[in-house]
Amino acid sequence: MKLLFLVLDGAADRPNERGETPLSMAKKPNLDSLAVQGALGLHYPLGVGKAPESDAAVLSILGYDPDKYYTGRGPLEALGVGYRVKEGYEVAFRANFATINPESRIILDRRVGRSLESWEAQELAKAVDGIELGGGLGYARVMATIGHRAVVIIGVKSGRLSGDVTNNDPAYVRVGKVSVAVPNPDNKLAQIRPLNPQDEASSLTARLANEFVDKVISILKDHPLNKERARKGLLQANVILMRDAGDSLPKVTPINQLYGLKFGAVAEMPVERGIARALGMDIEEVKLYNAPKDEVLSERFEATMRLLERVDVAYVHLKGPDEPGHDGDLKGKVKAIEDIDEYYVARLIKGNWDGSILVTSDHATPWSLKAHSDDPVPIMLKSSRVKADGLTFNEVNASKGSLGRFEYGWLIMSRVKGLVF
Numbered sequence: 001m002k003l004l005f006l007v008l009d010g011a012a013d014r015p016n017e018r019g020e021t022p023l024s025m026a027k028k029p030n031l032d033s034l035a036v037q038g039a040l041g042l043h044y045p046l047g048v049g050k051a052p053e054s055d056a057a058v059l060s061i062l063g064y065d066p067d068k069y070y071t072g073r074g075p076l077e078a079l080g081v082g083y084r085v086k087e088g089y090e091v092a093f094r095a096n097f098a099t100i101n102p103e104s105r106i107i108l109d110r111r112v113g114r115s116l117e118s119w120e121a122q123e124l125a126k127a128v129d130g131i132e133l134g135g136g137l138g139y140a141r142v143m144a145t146i147g148h149r150a151v152v153i154i155g156v157k158s159g160r161l162s163g164d165v166t167n168n169d170p171a172y173v174r175v176g177k178v179s180v181a182v183p184n185p186d187n188k189l190a191q192i193r194p195l196n197p198q199d200e201a202s203s204l205t206a207r208l209a210n211e212f213v214d215k216v217i218s219i220l221k222d223h224p225l226n227k228e229r230a231r232k233g234l235l236q237a238n239v240i241l242m243r244d245a246g247d248s249l250p251k252v253t254p255i256n257q258l259y260g261l262k263f264g265a266v267a268e269m270p271v272e273r274g275i276a277r278a279l280g281m282d283i284e285e286v287k288l289y290n291a292p293k294d295e296v297l298s299e300r301f302e303a304t305m306r307l308l309e310r311v312d313v314a315y316v317h318l319k320g321p322d323e324p325g326h327d328g329d330l331k332g333k334v335k336a337i338e339d340i341d342e343y344y345v346a347r348l349i350k351g352n353w354d355g356s357i358l359v360t361s362d363h364a365t366p367w368s369l370k371a372h373s374d375d376p377v378p379i380m381l382k383s384s385r386v387k388a389d390g391l392t393f394n395e396v397n398a399s400k401g402s403l404g405r406f407e408y409g410w411l412i413m414s415r416v417k418g419l420v421f
């Protein structure tokens with residue numbers, strides 16, 4: 001038996017007064033045809049009341065309780081681009097190229113208006129990669145990943161650093177090891193502060209990180225690429241926002257060993273690729289990004305089918321609906337769901353793929369909030385031994401489904417394994 005575990009990033013949403021959501025509004029005949037033959041339910045990725053970031057949520061729905069295993073998004077984003085943080089000497093941050101007013105340090109756009117091409121980010125990263133910090137004691141590495149996204153490594157040649165520092169990105173606030181989305185965040189670039197001021201490693205990390213950001217602002221404001229962008233009337237990428245610092249990778253039982261099944265991954269974003277790598281999954285690479293949606297999703301589908309030739313469970317993470325959710329774009333979020341249905345799920349049906357299918361989201365990204373939320377997330381399982389609920393796939397129907405409620409995302413996989421294998 002094979003299982004396709006399909007995660008539609010941020011597709012879940014908050015029902016309006018008529019119970020409507022992008023999932024219920026989207027024309028998704030293929031997802032609905034699977035749903036009516038399957039069982040529905042709801043899950044709370046990190047538990048009731050917690051608005052998760054994608055990384056903690058994905059660790060959870062794969063069966064790893066973030067309270068026990070999560071060590072910060074930075075090291076996972078770094079691993080996603082092949083960089084293993086040097087524990088004790090380095091701290092990795094998830095980073096965004098962003099736009100600020102360099103004088104007032106007011107953030108004008110956290111993502112450079114989603115207008116930054118990956119090659120531009122690579123150029124800008126080169127200009128600030130390798131900056132010396134702390135009078136030569138420390139250094140910074142900058143790796144651009146996809147679009148506005150990047151990884152920043154703050155390191156020292158001797159001594160110790162710690163991931164116990166806050167974010168300078170006001171959209172996410174540290175709560176212990178995890179960062180939680182802030183609805184309607186402040187727009188001022190924050191100072192990075194030690195979470196443990198009495199720990200020299202925590203204080204040194206904060207000092208070096210703030211010195212790095214100051215140097216980045218002075219270097220990027222005069223960068224020719226930003227001058228060119230300004231000339232074209234485009235937002236400048238003149239600061240780097242940093243969040244979710246970590247100084248180590250999760251120490252976990254490899255997922256194949258945890259379930260006695262072979263797992264593989266098709267993941268579009270570095271953080272999910274980093275999680276898959278950290279859990280020991282077999283990764284099928286995908287390369288298309290700035291291409292028409294039908295080509296991008298077709299590539300993801302073909303990668304999925306290749307992977308299912310050699311694994312029992314294919315974890316496939318499709319980014320689509322999350323971004324329009326963050327942008328408050330209801331139509332865009334409905335369209336992202338419809339594209340996945342038309343160019344990915346349809347091919348499962350047309351190809352009469354006969355494995356089991358588990359579909360959910362990592363978290364809700366309500367378009368009205370423009371941020372992740374703690375809303376419950378719909379889940380659907382179609383499998384030969386699972387009785388059909390006869391319901392289409394959306395949040396209201398999922399609340400009536402026979403799978404019931406999973407109080408934590410990390411309860412899903414063991415239950416599904418029992419139902420499917």
Ligand SMILES: O=C(O)[C@@H](CO)OP(=O)(O)O
Pocket residue numbers: 054096110111149322326
């Ligand atoms: O990378 C992304 O797509 C999002 C969510 O993970 O982050 P940000 O809100 O900083 O763009």
